[in-house]
Amino acid sequence: MSDASLYIKNANIHMEEKTIENGGVMLEHGKITKIFVEGEKPASYPSRFKIIDGQGMHLLPGxxxxxxxxxxxxxxxxxxxxxxxxxxxxxxxxxxxxxxxxxxxxxxxxxxxxxxxxxxxxxxxxxxxxxxxxxxxxxxxxxxxxxxx
Known part of the structure; x- marks a missing residue:
């Protein structure tokens, strides 16, 4: 599994019961650690992270x-x-x-x-x-x- 962390921001996050518009997802060591609703941002970033702007994109489960x-x-x-x-x-x-x-x-x-x-x-x-x-x-x-x- 990757040691890198990833933050996907501004994406429409489709979950089982709802969709979060312009939300964010933090992944650490290949696992989702936090989902952010519109306007929320991480207070800090883990070491070795990458940010992806998901503006206008949809994030769905595999x-x-x-x-x-x-x-x-x-x-x-x-x-x-x-x-x-x-x-x-x-x-x-x-x-x-x-x-x-x-x-x-x-x-x-x-x-x-x-x-x-x-x-x-x-x-x-x-x-x-x-x-x-x-x-x-x-x-x-x-x-x-x-x-x-």
């Missing part, structure tokens, strides 16, 4: 992608750490900060490899976080299986 098979040429079914790294490293640029790694219908062996890979994957700073799995097929219950034609 998005969770609940169904993503791949990104930037990599796929969950590749079942490699490199594939998950590729996905996790490009997603923040589009606002996605966490995701469910989604499998596709393949052999049980290939699905098991992909699931094991996700289970062993270590999230990395600065990348989108894998928060679970969206498991697709081939089927989850023999009782729900359609009869053969």
């Amino acid at each position: 998005f969770l992608d609940g169904h993503i098979h791949g990104a930037n040429g990599a796929d969950v079914m590749d079942a490699t750490e490199e594939a998950l790294d590729t996905m996790a490293s490009v997603l923040p640029a589009e606002g996605t900060t966490s995701f469910l790694a989604t499998t596709i219908t393949q052999s049980p062996e290939n699905i098991a490899k992909a699931l094991e890979n996700v289970a062993n994957y270590k999230n990395k700073d600065g990348q989108a976080e894998i928060v679970g799995v969206h498991l697709e097929g081939p089927l989850l219950s023999q009782a729900k299986k359609e009869p053969s034609l």
Whole structure:
């Protein structure tokens, strides 16, 4: 995580229950430490800080992608750490900060490899976080299986 601090000022901050117009957000060591309403400013700044003027911009929480098979040429079914790294490293640029790694219908062996890979994957700073799995097929219950034609 970064040791630098960040202050974003003059942004429209969209929160769960309300929007703060022309507010500010202080981040220290990658964590939000204070939200300022219009007109408020930090009394002091931490050492090593950066100020960003968010005038006319909107500050929103990161998005969770609940169904993503791949990104930037990599796929969950590749079942490699490199594939998950590729996905996790490009997603923040589009606002996605966490995701469910989604499998596709393949052999049980290939699905098991992909699931094991996700289970062993270590999230990395600065990348989108894998928060679970969206498991697709081939089927989850023999009782729900359609009869053969």
